[in-house]
Amino acid sequence: MAATDAVRSDLVTPELRRQYRDEGYFVLERALTDxxxxxxxxxxxxxxxxxxAEMDRLGTDRIGINHRGKRYFSNMIYQHRPELQQFLFSDTAAQICRATLGEDAYLFWEQYVIKAGDPETAFAWHQDSGYVHEDHEPYVTVWIALDDVTLDNGPVYLLPYSRSGIKSYVKHITDPATNDRVCYFGSDPGVPMTAPAGSIVVFSSVVMHRSGPNLTDRHRRVYIAQYSKEIITAKDDAATPQGAVDRFLEGGKVVAEF
Known part of the structure; x- marks a missing residue:
């Protein structure tokens, strides 16, 4: 077994499985190996x-929801840094996928989410499914703290199913100032996911969540991997994938090649 796979075989307990089913999320504290x-x-x-570099090329300080020097959502990095596949297709990821999706899984999306110290780095209430479209099965987000996440540096806040009353896709509205897609305008602040580095927050793509600003002088770094039961295709085009198409699990077994 490789060092990156030296993890507990019972990472996701039956209690955490039930919490995911009932509330849409669970937390694995200090789950990553060094x-x-x-x-x-x-x-x-x-x-x-x-x-x-892409902002330089385009002569801008904003691309979509990315804002130079403030917040970055840089995706599909594993296609340029293939060593990241050691985690994406690891036993850690496999245990999470089996517990949330079942015996079959595809890698759907991957990205770094990095917030610099800046009061304008908050991110609005949304569902991850709100950045796709309504015609797909909910997928799972694996949100990994690369630094200690505190109330001061921009934690993710979740609205569990019992507090939102929502377990499905809802319509989002785009904020013209930030390009954020927004789906909740209520007063519930959500549950802050503060956790030490190496912890994993696992939540459904239909769980509403937001993140606060980073008010410190250091970056808050998060790595996100998302997995789906089947290939998610573009809206109204079943022939075009929306994201990645890497098959990960088949019949519960890891079949990814890397």
């Missing part, structure tokens, strides 16, 4: 540099 954490941290600066 090797896994170092591996994922290794691509963080590259993800920033890649987006800055």
């Amino acid at each position: 090797e896994q954490l170092d591996l994922l941290r290794g691509g963080a600066q590259y993800s920033i540099d890649r987006l800055d």
Whole structure:
């Protein structure tokens, strides 16, 4: 077994499975090995540099929901840094997928989410499914803290199913100032997911969530992997994938080649 796979075989307990079913999320505190954490941290600066270079090329300081020097959502980095597949298709990820999706899973999306110290780095209430479309089965988000996440540096806040009353896709509205897609305007602040580095927050793509601003002087780095039961295709075009198409699990067994 590789060092990056030296994890507990009972990572997701029956209690956590039930919590995912009933509330849409669970937390695995300090779940990553030191090797896994170092591996994922290794691509963080590259993800920033890649987006800055693209902004330079386009002569802008904003691309979509990315804002130079403030917040970065840099995706599909594993296609440029293939060593990241050691985690994406690891036993850690397999246990999470089996517990949330079942015996079959595809990698759907991957990205770094990095917030610089800036009061304008908050992110609005949304569902991850709100950045896709309504015609897909809910998928799972694996949100990994690469640094200690505190109330001061921009934690993710979740609205569990019992508090939102929602377990399905809802319509989102685009904020013209930030390009954020927004789906909730209520007063519930959500549950802050503060956790030490190496912890994993696992939640359904239909769980409403937001994140606060980073009010510190250091980056808050997060790595996100998302997995689906089947290939998610573009709206009204079944022939075009919406994201990645890497098959991960088949019949509960890891079939990804890397």
